[in-house]
Amino acid sequence: MPRWFVADPLAILSERLQAAFDTLAPGADPVLRESDRADYQANGALALAKSLGRPPREVAGEVIAAASLDDLCETVELSGPGFVNFTLRSDFVAEQVAALAGDHRLGVPATDRPVTVVVDYSAPNVAKEMHVGNLRSTIIGDSLCRVLDRLGHRVVRENHIGDWGTPFGMLIEHLLDVGEQEAANELSVGDLNRFYQAARASFDRDQEFAERSRRRVVLLQSGDPDTVRLWRVLVSESVRYFDRVYAELGVLLTDDDIVGESFYNPMLPEVVADLDRLGLLVVDDGARCVFPPGFTNRRGEPLPLIVQKSDGGYGYAATDLAAIRDRVDRLGAGRILYVVGAPQSQHLSMCMAVAAMAGWLPKGPGGAVAEHVAFGSVLGADGKMFKTRSGESVKLSDLLAEALARATAALDDRAAAVGAAAGAGAATPAPAPAGDRADPPRGVDRSGLARAVGIGAVKYADLSSDRVRDYVFDWDRMLAFEGDTGPYLQYAHARICSIFRRGGVAVPDPSVPPVLAAPAERALSLQLLRYGEAVSSVAASSSPSKLCTYLYDLASSFTAFYEQCPVLKAPDEVTRRSRLLLADVTARILADGLELLGIEAPERM
RNA sequence: GCCCCAGUAGCUCAGUGGAUAGAGCACCGGCCUCCGGAGCCGGGAGCGCAGGUUCGAGUCCUGCCUGGGGCGCCA
Numbered sequence: 001m002p003r004w005f006v007a008d009p010l011a012i013l014s015e016r017l018q019a020a021f022d023t024l025a026p027g028a029d030p031v032l033r034e035s036d037r038a039d040y041q042a043n044g045a046l047a048l049a050k051s052l053g054r055p056p057r058e059v060a061g062e063v064i065a066a067a068s069l070d071d072l073c074e075t076v077e078l079s080g081p082g083f084v085n086f087t088l089r090s091d092f093v094a095e096q097v098a099a100l101a102g103d104h105r106l107g108v109p110a111t112d113r114p115v116t117v118v119v120d121y122s123a124p125n126v127a128k129e130m131h132v133g134n135l136r137s138t139i140i141g142d143s144l145c146r147v148l149d150r151l152g153h154r155v156v157r158e159n160h161i162g163d164w165g166t167p168f169g170m171l172i173e174h175l176l177d178v179g180e181q182e183a184a185n186e187l188s189v190g191d192l193n194r195f196y197q198a199a200r201a202s203f204d205r206d207q208e209f210a211e212r213s214r215r216r217v218v219l220l221q222s223g224d225p226d227t228v229r230l231w232r233v234l235v236s237e238s239v240r241y242f243d244r245v246y247a248e249l250g251v252l253l254t255d256d257d258i259v260g261e262s263f264y265n266p267m268l269p270e271v272v273a274d275l276d277r278l279g280l281l282v283v284d285d286g287a288r289c290v291f292p293p294g295f296t297n298r299r300g301e302p303l304p305l306i307v308q309k310s311d312g313g314y315g316y317a318a319t320d321l322a323a324i325r326d327r328v329d330r331l332g333a334g335r336i337l338y339v340v341g342a343p344q345s346q347h348l349s350m351c352m353a354v355a356a357m358a359g360w361l362p363k364g365p366g367g368a369v370a371e372h373v374a375f376g377s378v379l380g381a382d383g384k385m386f387k388t389r390s391g392e393s394v395k396l397s398d399l400l401a402e403a404l405a406r407a408t409a410a411l412d413d414r415a416a417a418v419g420a421a422a423g424a425g426a427a428t429p430a431p432a433p434a435g436d437r438a439d440p441p442r443g444v445d446r447s448g449l450a451r452a453v454g455i456g457a458v459k460y461a462d463l464s465s466d467r468v469r470d471y472v473f474d475w476d477r478m479l480a481f482e483g484d485t486g487p488y489l490q491y492a493h494a495r496i497c498s499i500f501r502r503g504g505v506a507v508p509d510p511s512v513p514p515v516l517a518a519p520a521e522r523a524l525s526l527q528l529l530r531y532g533e534a535v536s537s538v539a540a541s542s543s544p545s546k547l548c549t550y551l552y553d554l555a556s557s558f559t560a561f562y563e564q565c566p567v568l569k570a571p572d573e574v575t576r577r578s579r580l581l582l583a584d585v586t587a588r589i590l591a592d593g594l595e596l597l598g599i600e601a602p603e604r605m
Numbered sequence: 606g607c608c609c610c611a612g613u614a615g616c617u618c619a620g621u622g623g624a625u626a627g628a629g630c631a632c633c634g635g636c637c638u639c640c641g642g643a644g645c646c647g648g649g650a651g652c653g654c655a656g657g658u659u660c661g662a663g664u665c666c667u668g669c670c671u672g673g674g675g676c677g678c679c680a
Contacts, residue, residue, distance in 0.1 A: 033621080043623050050660065080624055081660075125680080162680065261680085287678050296607060297676055303608095309678045316680050343674050345609055376610080377673080465618060469611060470673070477617070481643065483629040484618080491643050498641060537621085549619065552628085559643060568640050605641095 008107060008529055009088055009096060010040065013072060017042055020067035024048060024059065038077070038085035039526060045082045056082030090522060094513035097525045101510030101585050106592055107532035110152040115334035117148050118156045118327045122246075122253060123340070125162035126238040126260075127171050129193040130245055130396040132378040132386050132473070133341050139462050140375060141339040142251040142598045143544040150596060151539050156331055159253055160323065161242075163235050163260035166313075167199075169217035172230045173209060174199035180233060187237035190244070190397050221313075235260070248400050250455060251598060264322035268314040271322045272307055278358055286310030292353035295346070305350045317351060324355045328368045335369050337542060342374040342468060373542045376470035386473050400455065402475070404447075407454030410479050410487070411446075411605070452600035453487055454479070459599050460486030464548035484552045486599055489590060492555040496587040497603040500580070503568045507584045514578035520561040524582055527557040531589050535596065544597060551593045558586045 010032065017030040021044060028048045035041035045060035052059060060082040069076055075087045100107050121141025124130045141157075149155045174195070175183040186195050202209045219227040239255060246253045272288060275281045280290045282304070289304030297303045307318040327333040338348055352370045355361045361368050378386040388394055461478035465471045481487045500507070516522045534550035537543075567583055570576035591601040 031623080033623080035624095037624075041623085046623075046660070056660080083624070123680095165680075167679090285677075289677075294608095295676090298607060299676095300607065304677055306678050311678080313678085315678065317678095319680090341674095342610060344680085346675055347680085349609090374610080383672095466611095469618090472617070474617080477630075480630080483643090485629090488629095488643055491641090495641060495643070502640070541621095545619090549628095552619095555643070556628085560645095562640080562643090563637095563645065566640070 008532055009072070009093065009526070010034070010530070010533065013040060013069070013086060013088075016067055016069055016072070017044075017063070020063050021048065023066045024062060025052065030063075035085060037079065037083075038075075038087045040086045040088075041079075042084040042086070043082075045084060049082060060084050088526075090516040091513070093522060093525050093529070094516050096529055097516075097582070097585065098511060098513040100528060100531075101581060105532075106585075106589055107529065108150055108535045108592075109532050114152050114154060116154045116156060116332045117335045117337060118158055118331055118333040119145050119148070119337045119339065120158045120160050120323075121145075121337075121339035122242075122251075123160045123162065124238075124242055126235050127167075127187065127192055127196050127199075128162070129190075129196075129393065130242065131393045132396070132399070135249075135396055135399070135458075136375050136378065136462055136467075137339045137341070138246070138249065138251055138253070139459050139598065140373065140467055140544060141337075142249075142253070143463055143547075143596060144337060144339065144373070144538070144542055145252055146596045146598060147535060147538045147544070147547070150535065153539075156327075156333070157253060157257040158259045158327075159257045161235075161239075161258055161260040164262040164265060164319075165316075166217050167196075168220055168231060168234070169213035169215070170199045170203045170209070171196070171234055172216050172220070172227060173212045174202060175230055175234060177202070177209075180230075184233060184237050187234070188240050190241045190395075192238065192241065193392075193395070245396055245400070248397070248451075248455070249459075249598075250600070259323075261316070261319050264319045264326065265314075267322040267326065268318045271318050271325065272314075275307060275321075275354075275358060280354070280357055281307075290354045290357070292350055292357060294353070295350055303350070305354050317347070317354075320348075320351045321355055321358075321360070324351065324370065325360050328360060328362075333368050334366075335371070337371055337373050339373045339375070342376055345372060345374055348372045371542065373467070375467040379470050379472045381472065381474050383472065400458070403454035403458050404450050405454075406475055406479055407457065407487075408447075408450040410481075411450060411453060414481070414605075449602055449605065452602050453490060453605070456486040456490060456594070456599040458486075459597060460489070460548065463544040463597055464552075466545055467543060484548070489551055489555055489594060490599070490601055491605055492558060493587055493590040493594070493601045494603060494605040496558070496583050496590070499567055499583055501603075503580075505568075505580060508577045508581045510581065510585075512577070512581075514581050515574060516578075517575075518561075518565050520557075520564045521579070521582060524557045524561040524586065527554050528582070528585050528589060531593070534593075538596075547593055547596060551590060551597075554586065554589060554593075558583075 014030060014032045017032060021028040021030050025048055029044050030042045031044040031047065032040055032042045045063055046056050049056035049059040057078060060078050064076055064078060064084060072088060072092050073086050074089045077085045079085050119141050122134060122138040124134045145155050145157055183195065203213055216227060220231055239258065243255065275290060282289050282291060284304055287306045287310045288308040289306050291302040291304050295303035305317045306315050307321065308314055324336065327336055340348065352361065361370055380386045386394060457478045462471065464484060478485055479487060481491055516525055530550065534547055537546045561582065565579055567576065567579040570579055594601045
């Protein structure tokens with residue numbers, strides 16, 4: 001068992017039990033789980049009894065006898081057909097909480113086997129509006145990068161923007177038609193759809209334009225300096241717009257992370273040549289293909305991955321293969337994550353299969369694995385693809401502006417509601433100013449707060465459901481201050497901060513363990529100690545939703561605690577200090593967890 | 606036709622092969638003179654269908670049904 005789970009009782013208990021199980025059958029899995037009957041339960045005796053051909057309760061009894069748990073457990077009970085239930089000693093839990101409080105990593109392990117992880121995400125197209133699919137990819141990828149980095153891996157962010165291909169012929173010609181200056185204006189303001197559609201319209205309507213466009217593609221591919229310069233204008237103006245959206249979203253991506261399709265262009269001939277040399281290449285209908293086993297088309301025939309088209313041009317498959325090689329060979333990737341929509345599943349599987357056939361994704365230690373971190377579509381409240389009323393895809397900048405507007409309104413509503421309540425309470429004169437209540441005091445940036453809440457709500461809504469499923473985009477639900485939402489967690493955090501502010505108290509010395517007398521104090525403590533495992537599970541499954549679930553449970557545990565255990569009004573100084581410590585660690589974990597999701601945690605709301 | 610994904614409460618979703626399937630919203634009935642109502646307690650209602658594996662299946666396997674997506678030179 002890795003030694004870095006120092007603060008997690010589950011890991012400590014697991015280690016002890018493993019030793020006990022080993023005395024009966026080396027390597028037998030204790031199957032230790034959280035339990036609703038006790039703190040934890042071990043189910044491993046049942047399976048072990050089966051393989052040993054002995055009565056389960058007898059085996060469980062021997063496990064209990066072999067385990068030394070006196071320093072950890074209050075009770076160890078044999079139950080049912082062969083379950084073993086463990087209740088931890090409260091003093092042990094309290095010591096672990098003290099260790100957690102003194103740990104600047106809050107129990108999040110630093111991996112002892114760091115690897116280079118390339119995360120391919122966001123990937124908008126040049127001269128095309130960013131859409132909700134880019135949004136999902138950006139948000140999910142951003143959180144995964146933060147988590148992997150925190151765990152001590154070397155994270156390489158790659159924004160695989162669509163900056164190459166045949167459409168650029170018509171885009172460049174259109175740019176020339178409208179004039180460079182005008183084109184730059186349109187693009188940098190984010191009017192990308194109009195630009196693209198106008199180019200498309202000319203292409204479809206105007207023979208001469210279409211012909212120019214085709215010639216332009218050839219010029220671009222042959223590196224004609226003028227053409228390349230114009231292409232750069234398109235790219236850089238689009239990137240400027242992407243940057244604005246990223247800044248608005250508060251994600252880690254920068255221009256340094258851009259590794260567009262064009263980057264791989266010089267490597268494509270070699271990719272094809274090497275596939276040929278390896279004997280994997282088959283010419284079919286004039287196209288150069290690889291047929292990875294297990295893929296068939298609608299007629300049941302082998303399905304090709306086309307690396308070079310019959311006209312000699314390279315398809316995106318060639319680019320994707322070149323990217324795999326580059327990431328493994330140049331960047332030293334041990335793991336490559338593709339945060340890409342679920343519909344591209346087959347294409348990616350085929351690319352990975354071909355890369356494996358070619359030996360570009362070596363197996364085993366020191367090798368590299370590629371994973372498709374797939375996500376579902378964003379649906380409107382009607383359950384259909386998320387579109388505007390007129391049926392167009394939603395512009396990302398509009399969506400974020402609406403998030404800000406709605407968050408501002410929601411915050412105003414709350415301030416008004418609290419103000420009204422305060423007014424009613426002060427029916428008799430001397431209406432003391434609400435002061436440090438819902439109203440952020442002067443000096444707090446209200447638009448910054450609205451941004452934190454609005455953007456946080458959008459992000460949390462996206463991250464909190466199982467990413468592979470389609471998810472329903474619903475403003476009212478995501479901005480609610482009740483339930484499993486971003487604002488709820490932010491509010492939980494802000495309220496804890498207010499305890500310290502209103503009480504005028506300092507954070508207690510973390511080295512003194514808390515007193516865990518009330519059940520709610522104990523339950524909260526156990527939840528606090530699970531943080532590291534929650535973060536680890538995000539990296540293992542590439543599922544930020546696991547962290548969301550954890551944080552929501554933590555906030556719920558805190559609510560129960562706060563309901564039952566007065567903090568500032570605690571009966572005595574020792575209890576007060578102890579509860580302040582629990583509150584402080586809760587707030588720190590909430591803020592830290594939200595940060596790993598890419599969500600701000602304001603101290604006041 | 607083939608392949609992939611999903612199907613859990615009225616709605617939105619949790620649920621690492623383990624005991625009695627959990628939340629939130631909505632609905633109904635109570636409670637709290639509270640450190641900022643992120644309230645608290647109680648109630649109804651659910652694993653698409655049929656087999657199988659297993660001591661044990663929402664979870665694994667097979668078939669079917671429903672919905673979404675993909676299936677040769679777009680990315």
